[in-house]
Amino acid sequence: MVSKAAVSLQERAQEALTARLAEILSALPDEPARPGLDPRGFLTDGETGEVPFVAAEVRRLARFGTVATISSSELARGLTQVAGGVSSELSASAAKRPKFLSAYSSAALALNIFAPFLDGRTLVLDGHALQQPKLGAMLKIGAGCGRPVFNLLSRNDNAVVAVESRCTEQLKAKTRAAATDFATLQQRPDGDSYAPRTRELAAGPGAVELYELLAGEPTAFRYVDAAQLLKQYLGLRNTHGTNACTLLYLYWEPENAADLDVCVAHAEEVERIGAYLTDRSVTFKALTMTALWEAWVEGDNAILARHAAALQRRYIVTV
Secondary structure, rough: OOOOOOHHHEEEHHHHHHHHHHHHHOOOOOOOOOOOOOOOEEEEEEOOOOOOOOHHHHHHHHHHHHHOOOHHHHHHHHHHHHOOOOOOOOOEEEEEHHHHEOOOOOOHHHHHHHHHOOOOEEEEEOEEEEOEEEEEEEOOOOOOOOOOOEEEEOOOEEEEEEEEEEEOHHHHHOOOOOOHHHHHOOOOOOOOHHHHHHHHHHOOOHHHHHHHHHHHHOOOOOOOOOOOHHHHHHHHHHHOOOOOEEEEEEEOOEEEEEEHHHHHHHHHHHHHHOOOOOOEEEEEEEEEEHHHHHHHOOOOOHHHHHHHHHHHHHHOOOO
């Protein structure tokens, strides 16, 4: 038997979210159409017991991973937006499971939160009124750099709100440089195009300082994906440099986060990175999903309160 201590916090969180979804599915009518979950927490076809890879079947099963407060039309709109993104979590093949069908998918979590507000229904998020928000939006950095994807992007004439949403990814410590890290890119014969582009786009010293820190020490942040956030900052500066931009880091935590060292360390890193990514053009903010949903439940919008209660039922677990 594997001891609890030998299982990572990320794995325990994924197991807890899988168990919660299994509990919700068990309350559905017992019929062939009711899906199951495989040992890794992916939705499976009720008749075949397999994780589907045909697009139509993936979309059909996605309904069972979303909360009941999302209508069929809202779900369809959200899935279409997610499918249009780069490296869509809906993509699948016989050798690749669609990430969206996992009980702990970040893309599915973002859709669950925001799908009711994609068709013009007003949502105020951390003091910002979202207008025509889009899931899976991508922005260009230019100069040979990548195109960062945001879980949600809302823009109007004067302001832009971009959301980076995390489910359990931040619960696993980074131990070495990844292929997309600046330290790795610097080893290419032509160098790292992010170095000059960061200096060109930075609206303050913080972004340049963060790039230099990560280029020299890729594990300076072990739980926050600092490189991804810097790339998102650069995408905002390149595409919406004349607008006031807010980069909102919205993340999930288990109910007992205060008692878990990894969650405490992650929260400390979130606090630390804010100083690098806040300047005269971009404001970095962070918010836990727990706090967001509590605010919605306690607010005076009955529709929003019901939606938040459904999200709490689906995602609030102890590990």
